Amino acid sequence: MAIDITNHKCPACTGPLHFVGESGMLECDYCGSKYSVEEIEKLYAQDVAEAEEGFAKNEAKKEKEKAEFEAMGMEWSEEEAKGMKTYSCPSCGAELICDATTAATSCPYCGNPTVIPGQFTGGLKPDLVIPFKLNKDQAVKALENYYKGKIFLPKAFKEHNHIEEIKGVYVPFWLCDCEMGGSAMYKGANVRSWREGDYDITETTYFNVMREGKLEFEMIPVDASTKMPDAHMDAVEPFDYRELKPFSTAYLPGFLADKYDVSQEASMERIEGRARNSIKSEMRNTVRGYSMVTTEMENFDFENKGVKYALMPVWMLSTKWKGQNFLFAMNGQTGKLIGDLPVDKGKFWGLFAAIAAPLAIISSIIWILL
């Protein structure tokens, strides 16, 4: 069996290790031993190298097998093969197939957490990672609290919502340092009114206003995974960058992880758009002292000053309700929770009637009495 994956085992009892956000250490579920990320990195440096070597060997073996299958007329189509990856579980030996972008997962048969290093080698290795700070119990509790006070939430939705299936995912992000510079022209106006005899006089004084400058941005994030909806990933921002760490696979055991499948170039449009809107509003905010301001011209240039590849911690739960998908995401570092919930139309119109009817009756009575 090719050793093409890294299986972080407890040095004391060989049980699987998980990264625990609260302690910031890798912990063994079986004997309770705890190890720092540095200790495990040192201990498994050789394993990781072997895994990478094994990964290469395995790729060669797969090529050979592919040729044999082709000879037998049993080949996967190119499209099918492109989107898949195979590996063997080091704990139970199951031959497993996963998505080509999957970088960390767990065995569906024995639950053994596994990191697939081939996904994070060479140019694919992330620069930074923010480790999970909140554990699954906290995520479940946060989601339960999120449901509270949502008066339009259908009762049956909560019952059919398998909250325990929430998963911790390291989502790939591009973090872009950039600068926007340029100028804008505005027309400012002040209005003064007074009365002279039988005439109302209105005086409007106009000003030409110019602003020129630049605005620097540090690590604007944009998710680099097509699997993750952009709106959800944008909404769980911001992350606390003070807790960014140099990337290590030791942070991954116990969580899912994906490698990026949206290129830097493809992400740049969204980054530039956000930076452009920010400088527009910042420039506009400097135009003060006028009762009316209209924008006449804006011209800004974008400069990319460097992009970093990072993995960000997000707890996710995807659930289906009446044929529709509802996705919840929680920032695994700050606990910010967002998501779309179904609306019970009966409850919506019920509340509408409960407010409108008594209000209409009371205000009508007051009108008639007065």
Next chain:
Amino acid sequence: MMTKKIISILFAIILVLGMSVSAFANNQGIYVYDEAGILTNDEIEELNAKAKAISEEYNCEVYAITFPGLEGGEAWELNEMLYFQLTEVFGASEDIIILTLAMEERQYDILAHGYGNTVFTDYGKDVMAERFLDDFANDDWYWGFNDYLDTCDEFLEMAANGEPFDVGSEGDSFGANLFGVLIATIVSCVIALVVCLIFRAQMKTARLATEAHDYQKELNLTNHYDRFSHRDIRRVYNPPQDNDNKSGGGTTINAGGFSHKSGGF
């Protein structure tokens, strides 16, 4: 100008005197005079019965008169002549309201006197005119007079209850109440909808970020100016509004003790 006016008045007197022979010869409970011949006998009978009942119930006589034309005079002048004719010649009460139509000129005048001035305020006469003018404009004479008599009945009843119809009284009318209820219902629905939409907005929290304020440093302004461009001055003629009695309610009474509301239909 004055000569013309005197001639007009004299003509009106002659006209009234002439009319008195034919129409006012019998004032035994007659309150509707159709000298222009625009109503059928049945309509006159019905309207007269109604006017008589109202006049007797509230001790304020209610008249409706049609005339072929003014012959150069004014509607209010003609109406004052008619008042003298009715009161001095035929012994009508001085507490009175008269609606007169001059058909050739399509002019009308409402005259009130005595207790009529208390009941039929300037604003009340305006509202009354609004109610019958749409019918008269369509040559619907019977319903126009009917509306006039209904309004007289309504205002006389309100006056009898101690609150003559005037500015601010509309809240008591059915139409005003209906309008108020309608407005209250619409406003209540809007408030309820806003509250529901606020709760509904909490159900969808995933939104694309459009700005990057969390990641920006301070704006570095390298150049800026605010330069005067030009100045526009606009002058609008707006004379002070006359504060007549209408705005504050009440009845405007002339030297002869009459109040009027005249116009075209």
